[in-house]
Amino acid sequence: MDLSKLFENNQDHSRKKNGSNRKMILKKQIFSILYLESSKTIADLCHPVNVSIPTMTRLMHELINEGWIVELGAGESRGGRKPVFYGLNPFIRYILGIEISRKYTRINIFDLHNRPLGETVQLDIELKNAPEMLQGLKKELDLFIKKKKIDKSKILGAGISIPGLLDKKTNINYSFPNLGNLPLDSMFSELFEIPTFVEHDTKAIALGELWFGLAKNRSNVLCLNIGSGIGLGMIMKGELYQGVSGFSGEFGHIQMVPNGELCDCGKIGCLETVASGTALVSKAKKNISEGTNSIIKKLVDGDTEKIKLPLIIQAAHQGDQFAIELIEESGGYLAQGIAILIHLLNPEMIIIGGDLADAENLLADPIQQKLNKYTINRIRQDTVIHISELKGLAGLLGTIPVVMTNIFSQTPNIINLNHKLVHDTRSN
Numbered sequence: 056m057d058l059s060k061l062f063e064n065n066q067d068h069s070r071k072k073n074g075s076n077r078k079m080i081l082k083k084q085i086f087s088i089l090y091l092e093s094s095k096t097i098a099d100l101c102h103p104v105n106v107s108i109p110t111m112t113r114l115m116h117e118l119i120n121e122g123w124i125v126e127l128g129a130g131e132s133r134g135g136r137k138p139v140f141y142g143l144n145p146f147i148r149y150i151l152g153i154e155i156s157r158k159y160t161r162i163n164i165f166d167l168h169n170r171p172l173g174e175t176v177q178l179d180i181e182l183k184n185a186p187e188m189l190q191g192l193k194k195e196l197d198l199f200i201k202k203k204k205i206d207k208s209k210i211l212g213a214g215i216s217i218p219g220l221l222d223k224k225t226n227i228n229y230s231f232p233n234l235g236n237l238p239l240d241s242m243f244s245e246l247f248e249i250p251t252f253v254e255h256d257t258k259a260i261a262l263g264e265l266w267f268g269l270a271k272n273r274s275n276v277l278c279l280n281i282g283s284g285i286g287l288g289m290i291m292k293g294e295l296y297q298g299v300s301g302f303s304g305e306f307g308h309i310q311m312v313p314n315g316e317l318c319d320c321g322k323i324g325c326l327e328t329v330a331s332g333t334a335l336v337s338k339a340k341k342n343i344s345e346g347t348n349s350i351i352k353k354l355v356d357g358d359t360e361k362i363k364l365p366l367i368i369q370a371a372h373q374g375d376q377f378a379i380e381l382i383e384e385s386g387g388y389l390a391q392g393i394a395i396l397i398h399l400l401n402p403e404m405i406i407i408g409g410d411l412a413d414a415e416n417l418l419a420d421p422i423q424q425k426l427n428k429y430t431i432n433r434i435r436q437d438t439v440i441h442i443s444e445l446k447g448l449a450g451l452l453g454t455i456p457v458v459m460t461n462i463f464s465q466t467p468n469i470i471n472l473n474h475k476l477v478h479d480t481r482s483n
């Protein structure tokens with residue numbers, strides 16, 4: 056059996072292939088368990104895979120010979136011989152992470168222990184120029200993979216996090232029609248020559264928080280992404296909530312100010328127009344040009360056009376009253392929106408992420424204070440508000456679960472197992 060094909064779609068259903076298909080499925084199950092749970096003994100693996108110890112021993116020997124699995128050493132004895140633990144060879148396959156935002160794209164490669172291979176690379180490629188952007192991205196990716204001395208065929212899959220209205224039924228992004236009217240996953244798979252899976256940026260952040268951040272081992276968590284826009288990723292019953300078409304979580308476009316400013320979406324007075332990073336920057340530009348006193352002016356040498364969100368946050372951390380008030384005001388509007396979420400969904404945790412989360416308590420405190428005002432005590436007490444610990448890393452890390460859950464779901468026996476395992480891991 057050619058195990059280099061362990062994670063390729065096997066469409067051949069002829070009878071003579073059935074035996075090897077079953078073996079392949081069993082091996083994929085072992086792979087998925089060891090990927091999700093790091094290390095297991097042969098006896099531990101028998102129950103979830105539903106095979107006898109001799110069969111499991113045979114499968115494990117094959118997987119070791121083929122390089123997929125390594126022996127990790129002996130554990131504590133439970134009365135008899137010390138059990139031997141096995142784990143995945145982390146370098147047998149890799150995951151390519153691509154986080155596309157409006158202004159830049161970040162890339163990195165992860166091993167099967169989810170560790171990045173060196174520094175993340177940030178490319179200054181703008182999403183609006185899609186055709187040039189795609190060719191540029193392909194070139195940079197090929198170069199990056201070559202530099203890491205990795206054979207492209209060893210990349211299990213690429214995960215893409217992308218902003219915009221991404222329809223999960225068709226995989227078409229309606230906000231960026233210049234990406235082509237093709238399903239994005241097949242378009243990118245063909246372009247990169249790597250199986251590629253696409254997820255909405257805020258949902259990728261929520262997956263990053265669920266697998267690696269504060270949402271780990273939790274069931275009902277809301278992840279806010281406050282940057283140039285305002286998005287919401289919802290973890291419900293331990294899983295990412297999509298909605299009927301994947302358009303859920305457009306939190307930034309609930310109306311906050313009747314007769315307010317025009318939003319990018321075409322509506323008036325959306326939360327984004329008053330509380331996002333973009334809104335903060337335009338408020339700072341306007342007020343400072345009109346004479347408001349702030350150290351931001353000094354930070355940009357008097358050129359208000361140079362004002363960017365990180366500078367406002369920096370000024371606030373330095374105690375600048377104007378910058379602090381801007382962030383407070385944003386927190387107040389956000390709290391009005393979050394109060395609705397708390398009353399509707401009764402979440403156990405709300406994680407505040409995105410660029411504005413760098414303001415830390417200067418943002419979290421006003422949100423908490425205003426929530427005291429806007430929410431019913433009894434309901435609010437169930438919900439803790441936290442600034443993300445992963446910060447800007449959540450989106451890129453979230454591309455790992457985007458790839459792995461898609462890979463696991465290609466084998467029907469694995470998807471149930473995967474859900475069960477993730478659940479079991481949580482209850483430990």
Ligand SMILES: [Zn+2]
Pocket residue numbers: 307308318319320321322325327
């Ligand atoms: Zn809007």
